Amino acid sequence: MPDVVLRTQDLTKRFGDLVAVSDLSLEVYEGEVFGFLGPNGAGKTTSINMICGLIKPDAGSVWLLGQLLQGGDQGLRKNVGVCPQEIVLWERLTCLEQLIFMGQMYGLSASRASASARRLLEVLELTDKAKVQARKLSGGMQRRLNLAMALVHDPQIVVLDEPDAGLDPQSRVRVREYIHSLARVKTVILTTQNMDEAERLADRVGIIDHGKLLVLDTPQALKARLGEGDVLEVELTGEALDAGRLKASLQDQLGRREMQVGIDLQRHLVSVRGLNAISALAPIQAVIRENGMSVGEVRLRQNSLEDVFIHLTGRSMRE
Amino acid sequence: MPEGHGISVLSWIMKILVIARKLLLELWREPMLWVLLFVFPIGFIWMYDLAFGQTEGGMGHYFKVLVLNEDQSLPGYEGSLGAKLIDSLAESDLEGQPLFEIWPVGDRRQAEILLRERKAAALLFIPAGFTQAITQFRREGSSPTASPPFDIRLLGDPGMDNFVFVQGYLEGLLQEFVQAEVGWQPTLSISYEFIPGTGTTSDFDYGVPGLIVFGLMLLSASTALILVREETSGTLKRLRLAPIKSGELLAGVLVSQMVLALAIVPATYAAAIALGFQSHGSWLTAVGIGLLVSLSAVGIGLLTACFTRSESAAANLSASLGVMLVLLSDAMYPVPEVPIATLFGRTIQVYDLLPTAHAAEALRKVLMLGESAGEIAFEIGALAVLSLIFFLAGTGLYWKLKG
Numbered sequence: 001m002p003d004v005v006l007r008t009q010d011l012t013k014r015f016g017d018l019v020a021v022s023d024l025s026l027e028v029y030e031g032e033v034f035g036f037l038g039p040n041g042a043g044k045t046t047s048i049n050m051i052c053g054l055i056k057p058d059a060g061s062v063w064l065l066g067q068l069l070q071g072g073d074q075g076l077r078k079n080v081g082v083c084p085q086e087i088v089l090w091e092r093l094t095c096l097e098q099l100i101f102m103g104q105m106y107g108l109s110a111s112r113a114s115a116s117a118r119r120l121l122e123v124l125e126l127t128d129k130a131k132v133q134a135r136k137l138s139g140g141m142q143r144r145l146n147l148a149m150a151l152v153h154d155p156q157i158v159v160l161d162e163p164d165a166g167l168d169p170q171s172r173v174r175v176r177e178y179i180h181s182l183a184r185v186k187t188v189i190l191t192t193q194n195m196d197e198a199e200r201l202a203d204r205v206g207i208i209d210h211g212k213l214l215v216l217d218t219p220q221a222l223k224a225r226l227g228e229g230d231v232l233e234v235e236l237t238g239e240a241l242d243a244g245r246l247k248a249s250l251q252d253q254l255g256r257r258e259m260q261v262g263i264d265l266q267r268h269l270v271s272v273r274g275l276n277a278i279s280a281l282a283p284i285q286a287v288i289r290e291n292g293m294s295v296g297e298v299r300l301r302q303n304s305l306e307d308v309f310i311h312l313t314g315r316s317m318r319e
Numbered sequence: 320m321p322e323g324h325g326i327s328v329l330s331w332i333m334k335i336l337v338i339a340r341k342l343l344l345e346l347w348r349e350p351m352l353w354v355l356l357f358v359f360p361i362g363f364i365w366m367y368d369l370a371f372g373q374t375e376g377g378m379g380h381y382f383k384v385l386v387l388n389e390d391q392s393l394p395g396y397e398g399s400l401g402a403k404l405i406d407s408l409a410e411s412d413l414e415g416q417p418l419f420e421i422w423p424v425g426d427r428r429q430a431e432i433l434l435r436e437r438k439a440a441a442l443l444f445i446p447a448g449f450t451q452a453i454t455q456f457r458r459e460g461s462s463p464t465a466s467p468p469f470d471i472r473l474l475g476d477p478g479m480d481n482f483v484f485v486q487g488y489l490e491g492l493l494q495e496f497v498q499a500e501v502g503w504q505p506t507l508s509i510s511y512e513f514i515p516g517t518g519t520t521s522d523f524d525y526g527v528p529g530l531i532v533f534g535l536m537l538l539s540a541s542t543a544l545i546l547v548r549e550e551t552s553g554t555l556k557r558l559r560l561a562p563i564k565s566g567e568l569l570a571g572v573l574v575s576q577m578v579l580a581l582a583i584v585p586a587t588y589a590a591a592i593a594l595g596f597q598s599h600g601s602w603l604t605a606v607g608i609g610l611l612v613s614l615s616a617v618g619i620g621l622l623t624a625c626f627t628r629s630e631s632a633a634a635n636l637s638a639s640l641g642v643m644l645v646l647l648s649d650a651m652y653p654v655p656e657v658p659i660a661t662l663f664g665r666t667i668q669v670y671d672l673l674p675t676a677h678a679a680e681a682l683r684k685v686l687m688l689g690e691s692a693g694e695i696a697f698e699i700g701a702l703a704v705l706s707l708i709f710f711l712a713g714t715g716l717y718w719k720l721k722g
Contacts, residue, residue, distance in 0.1 A: 052560055053560075054556065054559065054560065075562065077560065077561075077562055078562055080560075082557075082560050084553065084556065084557070086553055088552065088553040088554055088556065088557045089552075089554070090341070090345060090552075090554055091552070092344070092345045092348040092349065093341065093344060093345065097341070097344065101337065101341045102557070102561065104333075104334070104337045105334065105337070105338075105558065105561040105562075105563055106561050106562065107330065107562065133348070149557070153561075
């Protein structure tokens with residue numbers, strides 16, 4: 001059993017009448033990538049801020065590396081590096097200057113901070129921008145520098161709050177590769193709304209909504225809770241959609257096959273989940289046509305964490 | 320001291336210096352702040368030179384005349400003519416407004432201090448036998464070319480415009496007074512005496528110390544700006560995530576502003592010298608005074624940062640407060656005197672509650688009169704105490720609201 005590096009117990013935070021985080025209890029193990037998933041306003045950032053000691057919980061406790069985190073635990077916080085959701089840089093300092101400065105703020109000597117800064121700039125492909133002020137960097141470069149700022153003091157635990165937000169495709173790939181390289185070397189706590197990203201990177205995933213932790217397990221185990229099989233998605237085209245009638249017809253047609261049927265009105269999508277879901281394509285097409293519509297694009301995919309979230313909350317992450 | 324403790328103090332100091340260096344780097348790359356901190360005060364000195372650099376120009380609005388009256392009354396007379404002359408001067412007017420403000424003084428030393436500090440325009444000596452001489456002159460009568468047998472003396476700084484104006488008005492009024500007393504117009508003999516070491520200073524020279532303080536008080540703007548910027552850009556949160564205490568951050572801010580003060584004093588001083596400022600004292604002592612002023616400026620910057628949400632609001636409000644403190648403190652222009660107490664034999668005015676008043680006075684004494692740090696102990700002490708109060712108020716409030 002790996003060591004627990006972070007433990008929260010009944011962590012609660014209220015802002016007036018709003019309960020931002022309610023009784024959050026979880027454990028994060030050494031060397032794992034822990035995905036903290038949830039839509040906007042679910043309570044992820046508030047949880048992270050309490051874990052980092054930036055805001056005080058109304059109730060509950062946080063243990064870092066086996067020690068209870070209290071208000072002035074400056075020394076304990078040295079072991080954590082935080083990459084905030086928003087880009088937080090000193091605009092008029094160069095990439096190298098701000099990395100060295102942060103390293104020194106965490107107690108590194110100037111030479112160690114400089115060596116660490118140069119290494120990170122190289123890994124994140126910013127070496128040629130070392131002497132460029134942050135305000136002159138592109139958005140993607142600023143994001144990468146933002147990430148480097150969390151790592152310059154070589155912390156044991158790295159908290160990345162939506163590190164992929166606002167990234168261009170090239171930077172996203174670079175950041176993803178880098179987070180992947182951190183796995184096993186450091187403990188990574190990753191908050192994101194991007195289920196694919198979490199599925200790809202995280203060893204375990206906690207899904208949070210309305211301040212409550214709904215589930216916590218490996219992505220495979222969470223998906224398995226939805227049942228075996230694949231998801232067949234059929235796009236609808238055509239006029240006037242009577243969702244209720246269509247769903248009733250589909251359930252009637254597929255009822256004997258033990259398949260779950262869903263209709264997403266916004267995306268004009270029929271989804272069917274079950275074993276050998278592709279076998280349902282012909283009956284589905286027939287029902288759609290009977291209801292006066294046509295079939296557009298057809299996709300077959302595996303269960304995803306997005307499906308887990310929809311199953312748990314009855315709505316999509318983007319809603 | 321235990322070794323571990325020594326290392327932690329050293330690392331604490333190093334951290335503060337690293338913060339200060341980082342703040343200075345950011346300010347170095349902020350052209351607008353350079354304009355505010357250096358170009359603005361230097362430009363102000365130039366404008367002041369244009370306005371008051373010539374001794375024939377100047378203010379000349381407030382004629383405060385010190386009077387040392389040694390005259391006695393004669394037996395059988397009610398009051399002395401010396402006292403009557405003082406009343407007459409106090410009642411004299413120019414276009415319906417009082418011409419002089421008369422301040423009786425007890426001794427010459429006290430009067431000289433006030434003249435050196437330019438708190439008054441001139442000292443009028445009324446000699447011991449003034450009443451007797453006028454009475455005798457009236458009784459005996461004489462030719463119009465005869466001079467009354469008394470010696471009226473006027474002491475002042477000939478480089479000060481007000482002294483020149485007062486001298487002109489007083490001659491005429493004395494002539495009128497004596498003529499009224501004796502019944503005809505005698506030839507008056509008035510002797511003039513100058514305060515040692517003066518005679519060459521102009522109003523421009525007088526204003527330069529206040530302008531140096533003015534430049535230093537603009538540090539309140541850079542202090543407020545860097546703190547509000549740290550907050551609005553989120554970097555303050557980043558610093559808090561690192562093991563940095565509020566005290567370390569604020570100490571870093573103070574050190575960075577003191578470094579700027581070390582540059583501002585020589586820069587404004589050099590600009591003033593280039594424009595003809597006549598300095599007689601140690602500019603290093605002036606730099607020390609500048610460091611104390613920077614404490615006040617940082618205090619105001621911290622107070623402003625507590626209540627402003629944007630960089631421009633922080634810079635504007637704190638610069639306005641800093642400049643207001645200079646203008647209200649008698650540092651650049653005379654302000655109305657409102658005495659509130661006496662301390663160490665000195666009359667304390669309302670503006671003496673402002674550190675800028677003592678800063679300008681200390682700089683004036685050092686740079687214009689060549690006084691040493693020991694001779695301005697009162698001003699330095701008052702400046703240090705008041706600056707510390709401003710700094711602690713700013714630090715305390717910032718700590719409470721944002722710490």
